Amino acid sequence: MPLRLVRAVKADIPQLVDLYFDTFKSPLVLKVKPDVPPVREWYKKSLESDIEKPHTRIYKVVEGQAESVHASDEIIAFAKWSSPHTEPPQEKPPEWPMDGDIALFEEVTGKATEKKKKIMGEEEHWYLSVLATLPKHQRRGAGSLLMNEFCKQADQTGHRSYVEASPLGRPTYQRFAFETQDTFSVVINGEPYIDCCMVREPQSHREH
Numbered sequence: 001m002p003l004r005l006v007r008a009v010k011a012d013i014p015q016l017v018d019l020y021f022d023t024f025k026s027p028l029v030l031k032v033k034p035d036v037p038p039v040r041e042w043y044k045k046s047l048e049s050d051i052e053k054p055h056t057r058i059y060k061v062v063e064g065q066a067e068s069v070h071a072s073d074e075i076i077a078f079a080k081w082s083s084p085h086t087e088p089p090q091e092k093p094p095e096w097p098m099d100g101d102i103a104l105f106e107e108v109t110g111k112a113t114e115k116k117k118k119i120m121g122e123e124e125h126w127y128l129s130v131l132a133t134l135p136k137h138q139r140r141g142a143g144s145l146l147m148n149e150f151c152k153q154a155d156q157t158g159h160r161s162y163v164e165a166s167p168l169g170r171p172t173y174q175r176f177a178f179e180t181q182d183t184f185s186v187v188i189n190g191e192p193y194i195d196c197c198m199v200r201e202p203q204s205h206r207e208h
C-alpha cells in the first residue's frame, strides 16, 4: 500500500497521541513522559493548542491511494515543526502532570534551552520538534516523506533548521543534511543519555 503525506487536522489528535506513546520508548521519554492517562491527556492538550498556532505544522503519513484519504485511515507516522517566527510572549503551556520525573524534565529542558540559545541566538529558524513512525512501519520511507516535506519548506524560506536529536533520530537527520553542533547529556538509570543539537543549512538546489 503506498504511503501518503497529508497535513494533520484536529480530529487526528487522538491517533497522534497513541502513535506518540507507542513509538517513543527511549529511557528519557519513559522517565519524563510515562505512558499514563494524565500524561496522555497533557500531550493531547499540547497538540490541540499547537495545531491552532499559525506557525505550527503537523503532518501525518497514512497508507492509501492518492485520491482517497479517509479520516479512518491508520496514521503510521507524524511530524511536528514550527516555521520561523518571533517567539510570542510566554504563553501558558498546558499544566504539566505530576506523574513524570519532574527534576529530570527540568534538567533536560534547561540544558536543551541553553544549548539552543547558544547555537541559534535570536535567529528565526525552523524547529523540528517531533518525528515518529510506529515501530511496525519503520524502514518503509515514512520518516523520509516527512523529512522531505520539512526540508522543502525550509529551503523555500532559506532559514536554518534546528532539532534536538535522540540517538535513534540522529541517522535520519544526518541523511537530510543536519549537522551536530553540540551535545548535552543527562544520567538516566546510571547511564549517560546524549542528545545532539543539530543544525541544517538551507539548500538552494536540493533534489527531493
Ligand SMILES: CC(C)(COP(=O)(O)OP(=O)(O)OC[C@H]1O[C@@H](n2cnc3c(N)ncnc32)[C@H](O)[C@@H]1OP(=O)(O)O)[C@@H](O)C(=O)NCCC(=O)NCCS
Residues within 6 Å of the ligand: 023, 024, 077, 131, 132, 133, 134, 137, 138, 139, 140, 141, 142, 143, 144, 145, 164, 165, 166, 168, 169, 170, 171, 172, 175
Ligand atoms: C527515526 C524514525 C522517525 C525514522 O522513521 P522511518 O519511517 O523508519 O524512516 P525511513 O523509513 O524513511 O528511514 C529509516 C531507514 O529505513 C531505510 N528505508 C527507507 N525506505 C525503505 C524501504 N522501502 N525498504 C528498506 N529500507 C528503507 C532508510 O534508508 C533508512 O535507513 P538508515 O537509517 O539505515 O539510513 C523512526 O525510527 C522513529 O520513529 N524512531 C523512534 C522515535 C525517534 O527516536 N524519533 C526521533 C526523535 S529525535
